[in-house]
Amino acid sequence: MSQPEEQHTQHSISYGRYILIWLGLLAFTGITVTLAGIDLGRWVIITSLVIASVKSLLVLNIFMHLKFEDKMFKIFALVAVATLTIFITLTFFDYAFY
Amino acid sequence: MTTAAATHTHRDDVGSRMGMWLFLFTELILFGGLFIVYAVYRFKFPEQFQLAARELDTLVGTVNTIILLTSSLTVAMSITAIQQGKKHLSMMLIGITIIFALAFLVNKYFEWSHKISIGIYPQSPELLNKPPGEILYFGLYYVMTGLHALHVIIGMVVLAFSMVFIATGKINQQSYVKLEAGGLYWHLVDIIWIFLFPLFYLIS
Structure with a gap:
């Protein structure tokens, strides 16, 4: 039997790498909560959005395989x-x- | 002849995933519209938004963030498991993801009921007495976290179907793009929350 199906180019990611990314995401959550406790004035919005963007990039690139x-x-x-x-x-x- | 035709199934996993991504972009624009409304009103009423955000419990929000991040981890790992042919591990990981989703919703339920019990809900006399910025904040809070919770429920249903498909063999080591699509949806729900969390819980 030939292999009629399209070839998979799908990347397989190890559990260890996923767990590392997850730890990173938790660390960024800790940072953003801690920073919110400090009065940074106008910088609060910027820092929290930058951290949220970094977290999203991690999810997009690794969890979502982008x-x-x-x-x-x-x-x-x-x-x-x-x-x-x-x-x-x-x-x-x-x-x-x- | 018929058997030969039956075994030659055309499959395009890359195309399937691309279709899913395109759908996710429409979701991004759906939530994006709400984020624009949020941005404009927060810009107009910065102090009132900060005051209103004090009503939210940062701890509940943080716990829910950790729950969703961990559920994203388990659903991502379920794909690695199915790629390695570990059917039961994959189903177990999806099961854990669904339990996390339930835990998220239970938290949300208690959070909302508490708000409603102290008289903060759309059109409540208590809320209508507050300044316009606070009314807008809570309106957006209910709409955005509500729409997000609806996505969590849909995600749970999608993942439950993925579990059944693994059990019946429709999703297997050679063909798992359906699970990938379900996972992508779940991660999007996670990303939306990554932004909702600081914008509603961490501004006071």
Whole structure:
């Protein structure tokens, strides 16, 4: 019997690597909660959003295997995030700078 | 002839996963719209948002964050397990994920009931007496965490089906793209929470 099915290019990730990423995610959660307890003023929003973005990148790249997918997946993801960023930026032109 | 035709099944796992990713982008835009509303009103009423956020329990939010992050770990590991042909381990890991999802919802239930018991719910006289920024904060809190909780419920159903498919052999070591799609959905639910958590719980 021949192998009629498409070849898998799927990457297999070890449990150890997943657990490492999970520990990293927990550490970032600890950092963001601790920072929220300190009065950082305006920086609170920026630091918490930066940490949330780093956590999302870890989930996207490793848990969701984006790092190991075709280039096309990454371009799509970038376009999606860029679209949302443009929406938010353009909205603020109406509110922040008038 | 018919058997030969039956064994030649066309499969495109990369295409299936790409379809799932495209769907996830529509989800991103769905929540994205709500995040824009949040951003604008927080910008307009920064002090009132901070004051309103004091009503939320950071501990409950942190516990729920840890629950969701861990559930993402177990669902990711279930894919490695099925790739190695460990059917029962994979099903067990999905089962743990579903239990975590339930724990998340139980927490959410108690959180919401507490809010409602102290009179904070949409259109409540207690809430309507508060300044506009606080009304908006709690409106967004209920809509965004509510829509997120709905996604958690859908994710649980999807994962429960994945478990059944592993049991019946529809998902197996050679063909597990259905589980991958379910996992991707679950991770998206996790990412949405990663942003909801600091924006609602950590601003006071």
